[in-house]
Amino acid sequence: MGKLKNFSFLFLFFISIFLKGQRIISFAPNITETLFYLSYDRYLVGRTSFCNYPPNTDKIEIVGSFIDMDFEKVISLKPDIVFFSGNLTDKSEKFFKEKNINYFDIKMEKIDDVTKGMDSITKIVGKDYDTSKVEKVKNKITGIKKVKKNEKVLIEVSEKPFIIATSSSYIGSILKLFGFEIFEDEKPYINFSYENILSFKPDIVIFMHSFKDGKVKYSILKNFSKVRFVFLDDEKIDIFSRPGPRVIDAIDIIERDFCER
Amino acid sequence: MVNIENLKFSYTKGKEFLKIESLSIKENGIYSIVGENGSGKTTFLKLICKLIGGYEGKIYLFGKDLRMIKEIELAGIISYIPQKIYLHYDFPVYDFIKYGRYSKMDLFGNLTFKDHEDINFLMEKLEIEHLKKRNCFSLSGGEMQLVQLARSIFQGGKILIMDEPFSNIDFRHRKKIIEIIQELKGEKTVLISSHDLGICLNISDIVIGLKKGNIVGIGNKDYMKNELQRIFDTEINFLEDNGKIYFYEGV
Amino acid sequence: MKGKKLLIFLTFFLLTSFIYIDFKLSSFENDVKIEIIKLRIFRYLLVILSGMVLTSSGAVMQVLFKNPLLDPYVLGISGGGLFGFLLSSILFKGNLLISIFFSFFFSVLSALLSLSFSSNIKSDRKVSILISGLLVNILFSSFVILLSMFSKRDITFLFYALMGSFNHVFISKNLFLYISFFVTVILSTVFIIFKSKELDIMSIDEDIASTSGVNVKSNFFLILLIIIYQTSVIVSFVGMVGFVGIIIPNILRMAGILKNRDLILGSFLGGASLILVADFISKYSFSFEIPIGVVLSIFSLPFIFWIVKNNFE
Numbered sequence: 001m002g003k004l005k006n007f008s009f010l011f012l013f014f015i016s017i018f019l020k021g022q023r024i025i026s027f028a029p030n031i032t033e034t035l036f037y038l039s040y041d042r043y044l045v046g047r048t049s050f051c052n053y054p055p056n057t058d059k060i061e062i063v064g065s066f067i068d069m070d071f072e073k074v075i076s077l078k079p080d081i082v083f084f085s086g087n088l089t090d091k092s093e094k095f096f097k098e099k100n101i102n103y104f105d106i107k108m109e110k111i112d113d114v115t116k117g118m119d120s121i122t123k124i125v126g127k128d129y130d131t132s133k134v135e136k137v138k139n140k141i142t143g144i145k146k147v148k149k150n151e152k153v154l155i156e157v158s159e160k161p162f163i164i165a166t167s168s169s170y171i172g173s174i175l176k177l178f179g180f181e182i183f184e185d186e187k188p189y190i191n192f193s194y195e196n197i198l199s200f201k202p203d204i205v206i207f208m209h210s211f212k213d214g215k216v217k218y219s220i221l222k223n224f225s226k227v228r229f230v231f232l233d234d235e236k237i238d239i240f241s242r243p244g245p246r247v248i249d250a251i252d253i254i255e256r257d258f259c260e261r
Numbered sequence: 262m263v264n265i266e267n268l269k270f271s272y273t274k275g276k277e278f279l280k281i282e283s284l285s286i287k288e289n290g291i292y293s294i295v296g297e298n299g300s301g302k303t304t305f306l307k308l309i310c311k312l313i314g315g316y317e318g319k320i321y322l323f324g325k326d327l328r329m330i331k332e333i334e335l336a337g338i339i340s341y342i343p344q345k346i347y348l349h350y351d352f353p354v355y356d357f358i359k360y361g362r363y364s365k366m367d368l369f370g371n372l373t374f375k376d377h378e379d380i381n382f383l384m385e386k387l388e389i390e391h392l393k394k395r396n397c398f399s400l401s402g403g404e405m406q407l408v409q410l411a412r413s414i415f416q417g418g419k420i421l422i423m424d425e426p427f428s429n430i431d432f433r434h435r436k437k438i439i440e441i442i443q444e445l446k447g448e449k450t451v452l453i454s455s456h457d458l459g460i461c462l463n464i465s466d467i468v469i470g471l472k473k474g475n476i477v478g479i480g481n482k483d484y485m486k487n488e489l490q491r492i493f494d495t496e497i498n499f500l501e502d503n504g505k506i507y508f509y510e511g512v
Numbered sequence: 513m514k515g516k517k518l519l520i521f522l523t524f525f526l527l528t529s530f531i532y533i534d535f536k537l538s539s540f541e542n543d544v545k546i547e548i549i550k551l552r553i554f555r556y557l558l559v560i561l562s563g564m565v566l567t568s569s570g571a572v573m574q575v576l577f578k579n580p581l582l583d584p585y586v587l588g589i590s591g592g593g594l595f596g597f598l599l600s601s602i603l604f605k606g607n608l609l610i611s612i613f614f615s616f617f618f619s620v621l622s623a624l625l626s627l628s629f630s631s632n633i634k635s636d637r638k639v640s641i642l643i644s645g646l647l648v649n650i651l652f653s654s655f656v657i658l659l660s661m662f663s664k665r666d667i668t669f670l671f672y673a674l675m676g677s678f679n680h681v682f683i684s685k686n687l688f689l690y691i692s693f694f695v696t697v698i699l700s701t702v703f704i705i706f707k708s709k710e711l712d713i714m715s716i717d718e719d720i721a722s723t724s725g726v727n728v729k730s731n732f733f734l735i736l737l738i739i740i741y742q743t744s745v746i747v748s749f750v751g752m753v754g755f756v757g758i759i760i761p762n763i764l765r766m767a768g769i770l771k772n773r774d775l776i777l778g779s780f781l782g783g784a785s786l787i788l789v790a791d792f793i794s795k796y797s798f799s800f801e802i803p804i805g806v807v808l809s810i811f812s813l814p815f816i817f818w819i820v821k822n823n824f825e
Contacts, residue, residue, distance in 0.1 A: 049799050065800035068672065068679060075547045076540045089669060090606070095681040099547075310723050336725030346717040349578040351770050360713050364725035370709035370773070396770065416724065 022125060023078055025063055027092075028085035030108055030244035032057060034121055035083075037245035038129050045077045053238065053246070071095060081124060085117075085243075108243035109188060110173035111141060117243070133245075140248050146179035147259050153180045154202035157189055159211045164192045171208070171240040174250055178259065180204075194220065204228045204258070208237050230257065262288045262419065262450060263309060267318035270308060279304050279474040281318075286467075288419070291446050293461040294454040296471035297493060302454040303344060305471065306422050309452070310341045322420075336364040340413035342406075344424040351398040354389075354408055355380070361416035383411045387441060403434025410441060421445065422452045427460060439464060458497075458508045462486060482506065517767065521781040528788045532556055535796070554682045557694070559791050560784040562678070562746045562753060565697060567783025568776045569739040570757020571764075572704060575715045575772060576732055579638045580765075580823050581816075583757025584743040587641070588648030590754070592622025593747035594673055595652045595659070602663045608689050608748075615744040622648050623740055638823075675803030676753035678791050693745050700738045701780075707735055708773035715772065753804055755812040756783050756790075762819050 025046035026032040032051035035044050041056075046063035063073045069092065074082075081102050084092070088105040096103040104124055108117040118134050153175055155165040165172050169188035176182050183190075183200060198220060205227060207214050215229050232240065236253060239246045263286035270279040279301040286292055294302045307313045309320060311327055320327040322338055330338070340361070358380050362372055384390040389407050392400065400408065406426060413421055423442075427435050442451055443464055455461050461468060462482040470478035470485065470492040478488035486506055489497045498511040533552050540548050570583035577587075584590050596618030600611040629644030630637070653674065660670045672679070682690065710731045713721040722728050746753075760782040761775060769778050787804070790811070794802045 062799045068677075068801050070795075070801065071679065071681075072548050072551055075551065076544045078544060091669065091679075091681050094683060098681065098683050307719075310719075312719050312722055332722060332727050333725040336723060339723060341719065341723040343717060343719045346720065348716065350575070350580075350715050350765060352712070352716060353770055356712070356771060357716065360709070360716070360724060363709065363713055366709060368706060370712075412720075 022080040022127075024125065025074065025077060025079040025082045026051065027064065027069070027083060028087060029053070029238070030242035031083045031085050031106060031117075031121070033242060033244040033246060034118060038118065038122065038125075038133060040121075040125055040127075040129065043125065045079060046074065074101075075099065083121070108170075110168065110170060111177060111243070111247060112173070114243050114245075114247050115141065118245075137245060137247060140251055141177070144177045144251060146177075150179065150181050151203040152201060153182055153204045153206060154197070154200060155182070155206045155208060156192075156214055157208050159209060159214050162192045163189050165189055165208070170243045171206075171250075174240075174247070174254065175258075178254055180258075197221065202227065204230065206230045206232065208232055208240065210234070262286060262323055264321040264324075265318070266321075268308070268320065269317040270304065270313070270315070277474065279308070279316075281305070281476055284469075284476065284479075286450060286452070289447060289450060290466040291442060291451045291453065291464055292467045292469060293465040294452070294469045294471055295456070295458060295461055295489070295492065300471040301474040302471055303424055306341075306424050306452065306454055309420075310339055310422060311335055312341075333364050336416065336418070338418045339420045339422060340416040340418045342409045342413050342421075342423045342426060344428075346409070348397055351396045354392045354395050354397060354400070357397055357408060358384070358412045358415055361412040361414075380411075380415060383415055387411050388437065401431075401434075403430045406430055406438060407434060410438060414441075414445070418449075420450045420452065424454050425456065426453060427455055427457050435460075458489065459506065462506050517769065518778075518781075521778060521785070525781045525785045525788075528785050528792075529556065529560075532559075532788050532792055535792070555678055555680070555791075556788075558680055558749060559678050559787050561694065561697060562750050563756060563784035563787035564780040565701065565742045565746050566753060566757050567760045567779040567786075568701060568704065569742055571761035571772070571775050571779045572711060572735060572739055573757070574761060575711045576736060577637075577641055578715070579641060580762055580819060581638070581642060581758060582645070583754065584739065585649070585752060585754030585757065587645040588622045588626045588652065589619045589740055589743050590747045590752045591649040591652035591656070592625075593619040593744040594752055595622075595655045596744070597748045598656055598659050598663075598673070602659065608686055612693065612745055612748045615748045616741055618652070619740045619744040619747075620737070622652055623736065625651075672803055673751035675805035676751040676808075677794075677801070677803050678750055679801055680749055697742050697745055700742055701776075704735065704738060705773060705776055707731065708771070708776060711735070711772040750804075753787070753808065755808045755816065756786055758819065759812050759815045760786060762815070 022043050023045045024035065024040065024043045026035060026044060027048055029048065029051045032044070032047050033053055035041055036054050036057070044060055047057055047060045049062050049065050051057050051060075061073065061077065063077065064070055079101055081104065082096060084103065084105040086105065086107045086109065088103070093103070104120075106117045106120055108114060115134065115138050118137065122129050122134070155169070155171055155175075157163045157165050164183060166185035166188060167173065167176050167182040168186060172182040172188070194217065197218065201221065201223070202218075203226070205215075205218060207230065212231065218224055218227060218229075221227060239250050239253070263284075265281050265284040267283070268279065268281040269277060271277050294305065296302050304313065308316055309327075311330070311332070322330060322335075359372060359376075362376055365376070366372060381390070384393060387407050387410065389404065389411060392404060392408065397405065397408070410426075413423075426438055430438065439460060442453070445451055446466070453461065453465070462485065466481065467479065468482060468485040469476060470488060472492050477492055478485060480488070486499060496511065498509050500507045500509070533549070533556055537545065537548065566584065573582045573584065573587065574580050593615040596614035596616070597611050599618070600607070600614035604610045626641070626644040626648040629647060630640040633640035633643060656674065657670065710721075710726050713724055713726050714728060714731065718728050760779050764775055764778045764782060769775055790804055790807045794804050794807045
């Protein structure tokens with residue numbers, strides 16, 4: 001009997017190790033969202049203070065902000081894998097190299113990167129995951145239908161300084177798939193000016209910040225009365241600025257709010 | 262012991278400020294320099310202390326060219342009390358005096374037991390031993406001048422240079438300073454610049470009159486009392502009594 | 513009396529050191545404890561070394577320029593050092609040795625610049641050196657921002673460099689370099705302690721110092737150069753950390769510590785303790801770390817105001 005008891009304990013121990021698997025720290029909100037979406041959240045032990053979606057992220061310990069990290073906490077969580085998304089600094093890189101911890105910078109900038117990023121995350125973490133979930137995202141993206149009219153869309157990211165998102169940005173790349181005309185640039189976010197407004201002549205202006213008086217400066221446009229202004233709330237701003245599984249919501253919102261009429 | 266030959270000095274180019282063709286200051290005794298404001302008294306004293314460079318001509322100290330004498334060597338020959346010191350930070354009185362012998366300090370700033378005895382002796386002699394534990398900021402002008410005098414005497418050296426030591430000093434301290442200077446004259450050469458003609462003439466062995474950077478008169482008090490009128494370009498009234506001279510403004 | 517004061521400082525310093533290293537240590541699991549202690553000790557050493565150096569160099573600088581409002585930060589040295597560090601990390605991909613050399617070079621340059629500026633301003637020396645130092649600091653800070661825009665480096669690095677941070681990553685490969693810099697900085701501070709008697713006389717009066725046998729000019733530049741070296745090394749590691757160099761020496765002077773040797777030794781303990789406390793606050797007050805410069809400026813502004821009030825009547 002005693003032997004069997006020991007044996008079963010050993011068995012349970014191995015099972016628990018297997019189930020426990022890797023310990024993951026995510027240093028980007030969109031990676032956190034992706035990990036949750038792929039049901040990897042049981043491996044997730046650390047996140048940034050900006051990771052706020054899905055709501056049960058707050059059970060996971062904060063190990064830093066987007067810009068700096070608490071090295072002590074990182075060490076104490078004994079991570080096997082650390083994910084960044086375009087925000088890997090020289091300092092962090094130096095630290096993880098020094099401590100022999102695997103780190104990955106999963107760059108997700110445009111809409112195509114979402115599924116690519118998901119694929120690389122599943123490859124890194126391995127283990128069991130629901131393939132149908134990745135398929136669902138892929139199908140949603142390929143199912144985007146172009147709108148017929150070529151409407152020009154300007155995406156204002158901040159008022160002071162005046163910065164807009166271009167076709168290389170996440171939100172820009174989604175809208176481009178719908179057939180909207182977005183300001184073209186290699187850089188995802190660029191400085192803009194009043195002269196640029198006049199020469200671009202947008203039909204739709206999207207505000208990705210909460211400064212509601214941003215509308216005023218477009219009154220210099222001749223067709224000001226016809227321009228549509230769309231103000232996004234904080235949740236929608238998150239959806240449109242984090243390349244991740246919520247691309248599904250993003251596509252729904254665009255279909256609902258932008259394409260009709 | 263101080264010999265000056267063809268000394269020329271100017272602050273701005275082409276404008277001669279001080280010009281002394283030849284001057285010889287002998288060992289032991291009190292020399293005082295009188296002259297109007299801007300006549301070059303302070304400049305002259307600073308030149309001898311090597312505080313100002315860039316002069317023409319030669320200054321010899323004990324037969325040695327001043328340009329060849331290093332600071333640390335000069336510290337053993339000359340001690341200097343400036344016209345006014347402006348302390349930026351407070352400092353303990355005892356250490357202030359102690360630093361007179363910087364040139365003899367070891368690496369850690371320590372002095373020998375005898376040096377400390379000398380300080381105590383000097384402070385007693387100058388009647389400032391009650392200031393021993395005080396800091397400089399809390400001293401009056403007269404007390405500070407006595408502390409400076411103690412520092413200079415402690416430094417040693419054969420020449421003591423004092424730039425206007427009596428200005429803004431109360432009567433009691435002034436008297437004390439004069440007493441000390443007169444005691445020193447047997448062992449040191451004391452060089453004083455001052456506007457107080459009475460003190461200058463009565464205690465000095467030699468009085469040097471400076472006018473616009475030139476020496477216009479040099480000699481003992483009996484000779485100089487009549488030269489003063491020429492130096493200051495104004496009528497100078499004095500009384501003589503018992504070998505002493507008393508100046509008054511004549512109003 | 514002096515022994516008593518020293519004992520108070522020492523106790524405070526040891527207490528803060530203990531809290532700094534031991535804080536919440538028991539909450540960590542045993543197998544990571546060693547790693548955590550290692551991280552903390554490296555950071556602790558960096559913190560106390562910076563505290564010692566920045567504070568003592570502030571104290572010395574105040575004597576050299578006869579201005580109680582000076583520290584390496586105000587004179588523009590740290591701005592130049594940071595610029596040099598950033599420039600070399602762009603040109604030479606972060607080689608520590610070259611970076612610190614560059615940092616030193618540009619610190620010297622900025623010091624010369626602010627000295628020559630101030631000699632051309634016809635005003636009270638106290639004010640003119642402050643103004644010119646400020647100008648040089650602004651100039652080099654702008655260069656830093658400009659340079660970082662060209663270099664495509666992450667902006668967070670810049671943010672922490674300009675405001676100071678002790679969250680430094682030490683690499684075991686560079687251990688020898690760390691030790692050698694540590695040792696040279698310590699040796700140079702020891703040298704400055706030996707120079708404290710010259711500093712004492714120079715603080716009394718320059719003419720008196722000169723006639724007492726001190727070569728004022730050569731001592732001034734030698735000591736300044738050493739301070740610049742120390743500051744540039746520290747700036748290369750932690751960025752710009754201001755104000756400690758002003759606060760601590762002035763508090764010590766108020767407490768009656770007047771001789772430079774005691775002042776420098778007191779600055780070591782006081783500066784190290786203050787930065788330890790400030791870094792502790794920056795580390796633990798929020799879920800993320802606040803730059804040390806932010807903590808220091810918030811807490812030290814009343815003191816600075818008080819010092820200005822006492823010195824520019």
